[in-house]
Structure formats: C-alpha cells, structure tokens
Amino acid sequence: MVRTSVLAGLLAALLCGTAAQAAEERGPVTNLPLPRYVSLKTGEGNARRGPSLTHRIDWVYKRRDMPLEITAEYGHWRRVRDKDGVGGWIHYALLSGVRTVLIEEDMLELHQRPDPATPVEAKLAIGVIAHLEHCEKDWCELSAGGYAGWAPKTAVWGVGPDEILE
Structure with a gap:
C-alpha cells in the first residue's frame, strides 16, 4: 500500500513537471534547447536507425535546406524528424543552424x-x-x-x- 502511494506520488510529480521540464530541456552535447529546428545543409542526408555509421539507413532526405526538428543528441549525431514525424539519426555535419x-x-x-x-x-x-x-x-x-x-x-x-x- 505504501509502495503504491509513493509510486503514485512520483508519477503525479513527474506529470506535473513535464511541461516545465520540456520547456527547459537542453541537449547534453551542445547545451542548446531541445527540441529545436535546423535545416539540411546538403542535397542528401541519411537518417539512420541509431547514432553511428553501422546503423541501418531508414530514410534519405534529398532536399537541401529541408527544415528538420532535432529531438535528441548523442556525440556527433542528432535525432531529427520532419513535418510528417519521420526521421532518424543524422551526423551533425549535415545540419545547419540556418532556419527554413x-x-x-x-x-x-x-x-x-x-x-x-x-x-x-x-x-x-x-x-x-x-x-x-x-x-x-x-x-x-x-x-x-x-x-x-x-x-x-x-x-x-x-x-x-x-x-x-x-
């Protein structure tokens, strides 16, 4: 019984703090806000299943300057999604801070x-x-x-x- 009420209290605290926490979330690598918008620097960029070259390519972006939303960071990799909600991990060198x-x-x-x-x-x-x-x-x-x-x-x-x- 005590265990359940403690868990319920923790869950309530997490749910109440979610909006404020999301507004203040920062990337662990760049310390920039997450999520944030960027654009594709090149005419082609591979979106991978995970943050390394050994991960499978799930999606290939083919439009230079395509706006993308960064949702996570890991080393030199950024997890992005497009307006349709699809995406994957892209190397940071393929992304630009120029807003589109x-x-x-x-x-x-x-x-x-x-x-x-x-x-x-x-x-x-x-x-x-x-x-x-x-x-x-x-x-x-x-x-x-x-x-x-x-x-x-x-x-x-x-x-x-x-x-x-x-």
Missing part, C-alpha cells in the same frame, strides 16, 4: 507587413522551402525565390508556435 520553413498552405500569400490587409508581395505553393527571417507572435517574415514578405505562422512548418525570432 516548409510551406503548408497552397498559394500562401506573403504580405508587405504582418497584417492581412497589406498588399501581397508573392504567393508560395505548398511544399516550397522558404528562409525564415523573423517571427513575431503570429506572423513570420519569409523569403523564397527572390521574394520576401510576412505569412501567418500557422501556415508553415519549422517554427514553434510560441517562438519569437528577431
């Missing part, structure tokens, strides 16, 4: 300012990779194909919902 996003809304309008009433500078097709310049609470400034403008944060993948970038 994947457009998730077809013909996404880029506005002059973070306001839907301002003129449209360009429209981006679904699946386009855009460079992330700045983010406010609800809007991000993007650039792609020589065009730049502001889009709603909810229309892209590769930036956290509460993330602010200056």
Whole structure:
C-alpha cells in the first residue's frame, strides 16, 4: 500500500513537471534547447536507425535546406524528424543552424507587413522551402525565390508556435 502511494506520488510529480521540464530541456552535447529546428545543409542526408555509421539507413532526405526538428543528441549525431514525424539519426555535419520553413498552405500569400490587409508581395505553393527571417507572435517574415514578405505562422512548418525570432 505504501509502495503504491509513493509510486503514485512520483508519477503525479513527474506529470506535473513535464511541461516545465520540456520547456527547459537542453541537449547534453551542445547545451542548446531541445527540441529545436535546423535545416539540411546538403542535397542528401541519411537518417539512420541509431547514432553511428553501422546503423541501418531508414530514410534519405534529398532536399537541401529541408527544415528538420532535432529531438535528441548523442556525440556527433542528432535525432531529427520532419513535418510528417519521420526521421532518424543524422551526423551533425549535415545540419545547419540556418532556419527554413516548409510551406503548408497552397498559394500562401506573403504580405508587405504582418497584417492581412497589406498588399501581397508573392504567393508560395505548398511544399516550397522558404528562409525564415523573423517571427513575431503570429506572423513570420519569409523569403523564397527572390521574394520576401510576412505569412501567418500557422501556415508553415519549422517554427514553434510560441517562438519569437528577431
């Protein structure tokens, strides 16, 4: 009986602290926040089942600048996932801190300012990779194909919902 109540108390404490703990989690190698977004530096990157060259390749990313989310670190390896939730372990040399996003809304309008009433500078097709310049609470400034403008944060993948970038 005592054992059960102690375990229940520990479980409750863990569950209550999960959100705060997740917000403060840092990578053991880089001391950078986890999870965090990066991009693929090369035109091809192998996602492996584990953090070494001896592990099987599960996935091959073929798009340079593809946004990826780092969820874990081990030595020179980073566990990543894409917008579909698939991924694996990639060597850190294949990743870049340059921020990009994947457009998730077809013909996404880029506005002059973070306001839907301002003129449209360009429209981006679904699946386009855009460079992330700045983010406010609800809007991000993007650039792609020589065009730049502001889009709603909810229309892209590769930036956290509460993330602010200056």
